[in-house]
Amino acid sequence: MWWKTSRSRIDLSRHGLIMGILNVTPDSFSDGGEHAGISAALSHARQMIAEGAGIIDVGGESTRPGAAEVGIAEEIARTTPVIAALRAEWDGCISIDTSKAAVAEAALVAGADVVNDVSGLQADPEMLALCAARGCGVVIMHMQGDPRTMQIAPHYSDVVAEVRAFFEERLATLSAAGLNPETICFDPGIGFGKSLEHNLSLLRKLSCLGVGGRPLLLGVSRKSFIGKVLGSPELADRAWPTVAITAWTREAGAMIHRVHEVKPNAEALRMAEAILHGV
Structure with missing residues (x-):
């Protein structure tokens, strides 16, 4: 299994990757404002890289x-200087988490390799052409609704079948429109327009979601469904359950794990892979 990005082809046939979350926002649900500004952002990025983030x-x-939605100019101002500074000192993979083509383009010019789009390349009509032209890696996430409305009343007849059908449609549509299929990675969008039971069903049947030999990315870190299972509102209580999910889902086929706490999740990933494949 290979995943092509702007600058490389990543071999995911035996070893998965940890994606470290670097939010340069004032209002993210668990770490808003902690890494705003280039100095704080770079410091945290360096720590995550040292702990095993790929x-x-x-x-x-x-x-x-x-x-609330952020304007294009503001989003570019927050992200592009951080990406450029990180690229100047690190040769690893950088992704931009955005659904706006103008933001993605600025990030790719600054040195990003991947566009991580929660809308699945549907929110901005210019995003597909940009990603196809740049040859960047693309994370296609499933979401019912949008971030402002998605958790009001999510409903599915069969959440696993519907997410898989979405992946199949996106792979066919995007490939026909000129996107290299090897650049595509799929994310089932845990917590994005899903109830607790929807999330658990997707995790339970993750092995059913593989489409076209493309890798799966999973983002569960610090999400509220963990707190609901535990009966705890404390963010700190969600850290170790995230590690457990990383180990479980690696065996089920998730190759990229998007997390806040890199070190314990990287260790869980390597331990799971040692059991699966040997050291």
């Missing part, structure tokens, strides 16, 4: 339920 995912707009 990808740094830079986001300038919160996608938490009910979050």
